[in-house]
Amino acid sequence: MHAGVAPGQDTEVDEALAAWIVDRVRAGEPPEAVLAPLVEDGWSEDAAIDAVERVTRRFLEQHALDQGLPVPVRVPAPIVGNGSAVLDAGDRRVHVLASLLHPRVIVFGGLLSDDECDALVEVAGKRLSRSATFNLDSGVDEVHEGRTSQGMFFERGADALCRRIEARIATLLDWPVDHGEGLQVLRYGPGAQYRPHHDYFDPQRPGTKALLARGGQRVASLVMYLNTPACGGATTFPDARFEVAPVKGNAVFFSYDRPHPMTGTLHGGAPVVSGEKWVATKWLRERRYV
Incomplete structure (x- = not known):
C-alpha cells in the first residue's frame, strides 16, 4: 500500500493515504483493520494510530460543517469491537x-x-x-x-x-x-x-x-x-x-x-x-x- 510518508514519521499524510483511510472508516472497518496495513508497511503502532485519528477527525469535522451540524468531540471509549469481555x-x-x-x-x-x-x-x-x-x-x-x-x-x-x-x-x-x-x-x-x-x-x-x-x-x-x-x-x-x-x-x-x-x-x-x-x-x- 502507498503510505504517503516515511514509516513512523509524525507528520501529515498525503491525500492518497488520507482518502484510503476515510474509505476504510466509511466502510465500517474496525480500527485494527485500518491500522494493520500501516504497521505492515513499517509504521510504528503509535504513529499509525495518530495518523488514522487525525485523518478521521478532519473528515468528521468537515462533514459536520458541510451539513450544518455540531462538530464532534472526543468521548470516552472504554472498549473496542469484539474485545475482552x-x-x-x-x-x-x-x-x-x-x-x-x-x-x-x-x-x-x-x-x-x-x-x-x-x-x-x-x-x-x-x-x-x-x-x-x-x-x-x-x-x-x-x-x-x-x-x-x-x-x-x-x-x-x-x-x-x-x-x-x-x-x-x-x-x-x-x-x-x-x-x-x-x-x-x-x-x-x-x-x-x-x-x-x-x-x-x-x-x-x-x-x-x-x-x-x-x-x-x-x-x-x-x-x-x-x-x-x-x-x-x-x-x-x-x-x-x-x-x-x-x-x-x-x-x-x-x-x-x-x-x-x-x-x-x-x-x-x-x-x-x-x-x-x-x-x-x-x-x-x-x-x-x-
Whole structure:
C-alpha cells in the first residue's frame, strides 16, 4: 500500500493515504483493520494510530460543517469491537454484557458490589427531595412532570465511598476523575419514571452558556443500578428500540459526541411497575468540571 510518508514519521499524510483511510472508516472497518496495513508497511503502532485519528477527525469535522451540524468531540471509549469481555477497573473486574455501536451504549456487569450499592442507598436515603431538571431557558432547577423520582447529589469526592467509585469509573472509562460531575442518586417508587430525554445541553438555549463554562458539554453518562426492582424500571433507548434491565451492581454507559439527536441517545427511565428502583448517575464532561 502507498503510505504517503516515511514509516513512523509524525507528520501529515498525503491525500492518497488520507482518502484510503476515510474509505476504510466509511466502510465500517474496525480500527485494527485500518491500522494493520500501516504497521505492515513499517509504521510504528503509535504513529499509525495518530495518523488514522487525525485523518478521521478532519473528515468528521468537515462533514459536520458541510451539513450544518455540531462538530464532534472526543468521548470516552472504554472498549473496542469484539474485545475482552472482562475489563480491569483498577480495584475490580467488570464484565461487558452488551454493546451497541449506534447509539454507543455499553452494559457493564458487576461495576458495584452489593455492599457499595447498599451504602449509597443508606446515605442518600436520608437526603432525598423531589427531583428537578435544569430549565435551560430560565436558568434554574425546576420540578418537571416528566421526572417523578426523588434524588440528591454528592459533591465529587464527597467521602471515601464516592472517591473509590469515581476512581473505578475513571479507570474503566479512561476519563479523568475531574472531568466528571458528582454522583446523583435517584429513587423511583411505584409508577415513577423519567420520560425520554437527552443528557447533553442544548446549545441554542439561553441557560446553556453558564453550564458549559463549568467544564464544557456532557459527553457521556453512566447509570448504575443500586437495587433490582421487582418489576419495571428499565432504561430505554427509543431510537434503538433497546432497553436495559435494572440489575443491582450493573450499569449502562452511553456517549454522545455532539449535542444533537443524531447521536441516538434519547433515553428514559420506564415506570416502576412493582417495588422501587435506586440508581446512581455519573455525567462526564469535555473538560475539567468545576
